[in-house]
Amino acid sequence: MADIVFIEGLAVETVIGVYDWERDITQRLLVDLEMAWDNRAPGASDDVADALDYAAVSEFVSRCIRQLEPQLVERAAEVLAAGLQSHFGISWLRLTLRKPGAVPAASAVGVRIERGERS
Numbered sequence: 001m002a003d004i005v006f007i008e009g010l011a012v013e014t015v016i017g018v019y020d021w022e023r024d025i026t027q028r029l030l031v032d033l034e035m036a037w038d039n040r041a042p043g044a045s046d047d048v049a050d051a052l053d054y055a056a057v058s059e060f061v062s063r064c065i066r067q068l069e070p071q072l073v074e075r076a077a078e079v080l081a082a083g084l085q086s087h088f089g090i091s092w093l094r095l096t097l098r099k100p101g102a103v104p105a106a107s108a109v110g111v112r113i114e115r116g117e118r119s
């Protein structure tokens with residue numbers, strides 16, 4: 001099963017960073033997500049209840065990161081991946097977190113992780 005539901009470039013304004021000055025401001029994180037999901041059922045029923053609702057996932061991602069206020073993007077990625085898998089029953093996901101502006105000479109820096117089994 002190779003079906004995917006994806007979200008690209010979801011912007012989240014949050015406290016994040018390891019330095020003191022970063023704890024007093026918010027910065028933008030950009031989230032890309034690919035999530036394994038069998039899209040045959042929603043394709044047949046035309047019912048969002050059968051789908052992995054990308055609007056609900058986007059809201060979960062934003063709320064989770066803002067509540068966490070992590071120091072590292074790695075921490076945000078791990079907590080987010082575990083929360084998404086458990087809350088939505090996602091068997092496999094690939095998550096990219098970009099922190100644009102963190103390194104001025106780079107367009108973005110960040111992490112990419114994959115968790116779970118891709119059946």
Ligand SMILES: Nc1nc2c(c(=O)[nH]1)N=C([C@H](O)[C@@H](O)CO)CN2
Binds near residue numbers: 017071072073102
């Ligand atoms: N691998 C990482 N390296 C760094 C991180 C991070 O989250 N993961 N964070 C910082 C600072 O917060 C930086 O973004 C400030 O510009 C440094 N390195």
